[in-house]
Amino acid sequence: MTATLIWTLVVLVAIGLYLSWTAGRLDRLHARIDAARAALDAQLLRRASVAQELATSGVLDPAASIVLYEAAHGARQAEEEQREVAESELSQALRAVFADAQQVEAVREAPGGETAARELTEAVRRVPMARRFHNDAVGGARRLREHRKVRWFRLAGHAPFPMAFEMDDEPPAALVDRAA
Numbered sequence: 001m002t003a004t005l006i007w008t009l010v011v012l013v014a015i016g017l018y019l020s021w022t023a024g025r026l027d028r029l030h031a032r033i034d035a036a037r038a039a040l041d042a043q044l045l046r047r048a049s050v051a052q053e054l055a056t057s058g059v060l061d062p063a064a065s066i067v068l069y070e071a072a073h074g075a076r077q078a079e080e081e082q083r084e085v086a087e088s089e090l091s092q093a094l095r096a097v098f099a100d101a102q103q104v105e106a107v108r109e110a111p112g113g114e115t116a117a118r119e120l121t122e123a124v125r126r127v128p129m130a131r132r133f134h135n136d137a138v139g140g141a142r143r144l145r146e147h148r149k150v151r152w153f154r155l156a157g158h159a160p161f162p163m164a165f166e167m168d169d170e171p172p173a174a175l176v177d178r179a180a
Contacts (some may be wrong), residue, residue: 027142029144053116066113094175098174141162
């Protein structure tokens, strides 16, 4: 009788420790998602700011400046629900404005253009990486949250279900080719 009670307690403690470890792991994944989302937001803001600065610098032709400025402004001012669409529109505007290498060369030849082109190139190259890190963290948390033990014991608590950030983040070919 006593041995059975001891073994039962040992099993219950082991299950409790395992569930506690799983809840801690899930909490760390949610913290990783928050950090990755903050990094993604920073990179998106940087890209929009550099694009907006370039659009107002007078280096681009007026039509390209208007297209780029409106897309960058829309990305910076977008509500959370519309953020993915606005950021995709900025990516499309960047590809439209910098469709050919001649436009990039015109920017580089302007005073201060080399720095602006380098900043824009770095910004458009970092956004896909930041989005990939965020979506990888989201994928890990989602896979763990799909396990029965997490659902049955409600180990995720009241944390919202993590959502991936889906957007068109393909950089303009002329900027990427020049940087490579």
